[in-house]
Amino acid sequence: xxxxxxxxxxxxxxxxxxxxxxxxxxxxxxxxxxxxxxxxxxxxxxxxxxxxxxxxxxxxxxxxxxxxxxxxxxxxxxxxxxxxxxxxxxxxxxxxxxxxxxxxxxxxxxxxxxxxxxxxxxxxxxxxxxxxxxxxxxxxxxxxxxxxxxxxxxxxxxxxxxxxxxxxxxxxxxxxxxxxxxxxxxxxxxxxxxxxxxxxxxxxxxxxxxxxxxxxxxxxxxxxxxxxxxxxxxxxxxxxxxxxxxxxxxxxxxxxxxxxxxxxxxxxxxxxxxxxxxxxxxxxxxxxxxxxxxxxxxxxxxxxxxxxxxxxxxxxxxxxxxxxxxxxxxxxxxxxxxxxxxxxxxxxxxxxxxxxxxxxxxxxxxxxxxxxxxxxxxxxxxxxxxxxxxxxxxxxxxxxx
Numbered sequence: 001x002x003x004x005x006x007x008x009x010x011x012x013x014x015x016x017x018x019x020x021x022x023x024x025x026x027x028x029x030x031x032x033x034x035x036x037x038x039x040x041x042x043x044x045x046x047x048x049x050x051x052x053x054x055x056x057x058x059x060x061x062x063x064x065x066x067x068x069x070x071x072x073x074x075x076x077x078x079x080x081x082x083x084x085x086x087x088x089x090x091x092x093x094x095x096x097x098x099x100x101x102x103x104x105x106x107x108x109x110x111x112x113x114x115x116x117x118x119x120x121x122x123x124x125x126x127x128x129x130x131x132x133x134x135x136x137x138x139x140x141x142x143x144x145x146x147x148x149x150x151x152x153x154x155x156x157x158x159x160x161x162x163x164x165x166x167x168x169x170x171x172x173x174x175x176x177x178x179x180x181x182x183x184x185x186x187x188x189x190x191x192x193x194x195x196x197x198x199x200x201x202x203x204x205x206x207x208x209x210x211x212x213x214x215x216x217x218x219x220x221x222x223x224x225x226x227x228x229x230x231x232x233x234x235x236x237x238x239x240x241x242x243x244x245x246x247x248x249x250x251x252x253x254x255x256x257x258x259x260x261x262x263x264x265x266x267x268x269x270x271x272x273x274x275x276x277x278x279x280x281x282x283x284x285x286x287x288x289x290x291x292x293x294x295x296x297x298x299x300x301x302x303x304x305x306x307x308x309x310x311x312x313x314x315x316x317x318x319x320x321x322x323x324x325x326x327x328x329x330x331x332x333x334x335x336x337x338x339x340x341x342x343x344x345x346x347x348x349x350x351x352x353x354x355x356x357x358x359x360x361x362x363x364x365x366x367x368x369x370x371x372x373x374x375x376x377x378x379x380x381x382x383x384x385x386x387x388x389x390x391x392x393x394x395x396x397x398x399x400x401x
Contacts (some may be wrong), residue, residue: 028058029065036072045079052076067096074108083116094128103134110142119146144181157185157194164201176206196222207396212240216393225386231255232358232390238268239397246277253290260323262297263331269294302331309340318347322356329363338363354383358391365394 025033036051052073061069070089077085090112094105106129113122123146129139147156160182164174179202186195196218203211216233219225234252237243243252249272256265269291272278278287305327312320325340341360350356358381364374374395381391 025065025068026058029055029061029069031055033068033072036076040072040076040079043079045076045081049073049076049080049082049085067093078112083112087112087116098132100133103129103132106132107134107136107139107142110139114142114146119149122146153185153188157182157189157191160185164198173205174201176202179205204396209241212236213242216240216242219386219389222386222389224384225389229386229390231259232386236390236393236397238271244277246272246281246283249275249277250287250290253294257294257297260301260327261330262294262301266291266294266298298331301327305331312340313343316347317349317351318344318356319351320344321347322350322359326359326363329359329366334363334367338367352383352387354381354385354387357381358383358387358394361391362394365397 032051032055036048036055039045039048039051052069055065056069056073058065070092074086074089074093077083077089087109090105090109094102094109097105106125110122110126110129113119113125122142126139126143126146143159144156147153147159160178163178164182167174167178179198183195183198183202186192186198196215199211199215199218203215216237219233220227220230231252234243234248234255237248238252243249249268253265253268253272256262256268269278269287272287273291278284278291305324309321309324309328312324315321321344322341323344325337325342325344328334328337328340330337338360341356341363344350345353345356345360357377361374361378361381364370364377367374378391378395381387
């Protein structure tokens with residue numbers, strides 16, 4: 001049994017040892033038990049156990065004396081590493097106990113048997129502890145250890161899923177450790193859909209960089225996810241600090257150029273330079289050429305956007321207005337861009353209405369004026385092609401990235 005799991009067992013056994021002041025005990029029993037208590041406090045467990053045996057050898061042991069002897073014996077034997085003696089004493093104590101006290105002894109027996117690598121008996125006593133009302137964190141921890149040792153990951157998944165569900169139904173955030181345990185068990189049992197669902201819970205409850213990285217790495221492989229939104233996955237990587245490779249910065253910049261957003265491409269390249277991932281190494285000249293192309297196209301876009309917006313305003317469909325509006329957002333004219341996107345949505349007859357609402361929500365986040373409104377817009381996205389996933393994730397990014 002791992003040392004981390006031993007701490008609570010030892011602590012419980014020491015607590016179970018009755019005060020050795022030996023009040024109400026005969027001197028021939030009380031004195032050696034008091035000495036055993038003092039020795040145990042000073043870390044001399046084997047000597048303490050010898051004193052317990054001295055007390056045990058007294059004639060005519062009363063029930064009260066037996067209770068104190070067994071409690072001290074269990075504590076001293078546990079500290080001395082004599083697990084067989086500890087188990088013998090604890091089983092005697094458990095046999096005379098009921099209710100909450102039985103639950104505590106049963107937990108200690110579960111821990112002692114686990115130390116002896118008798119996992120079957122450990123499991124039996126933990127079941128008795130729970131039946132007696134002991135549902136402590138240490139009992140759950142020991143159960144988890146035994147399940148992992150048994151390799152029964154299906155059982156681990158069932159138990160962890162039930163714990164997570166109970167927390168959610170009670171309006172509580174599931175514990176991160178339980179979600180991690182569930183995700184691990186689902187991976188080990190080949191439950192890919194379950195694993196991705198749990199990974200999503202981890203991300204939305206504990207939005208750490210590791211969970212962003214894992215979730216975004218899988219998102220493009222989600223059934224029905226359109227390759228059209230690969231650029232959005234990479235934007236989220238950039239916003240969450242999980243875009244970490246030179247070729248990723250280059251790819252995202254190129255995707256932005258292809259989308260007609262050279263100002264965004266230039267900013268991505270600048271961030272790559274700042275991170276020390278672009279402008280160095282054998283590809284430095286290529287990086288510079290891409291930056292110059294982005295700067296050239298940005299200047300051209302700034303000059304041509306007004307004419308493009310006027311032309312889009314005359315079209316029956318609103319798609320082009322949405323596109324031009326987001327281009328304005330990308331060059332920093334967020335208010336102008338928001339107006340055009342909203343006009344495009346108002347026109348209707350959109351080929352991709354959910355994408356339009358996604359761009360509106362992203363633009364509202366970038367404006368920084370009304371985050372609540374931006375979140376409401378993002379929540380309205382209901383597409384099955386990846387737009388809903390992207391919208392939900394942007395709502396999770398602090399300050400909209």
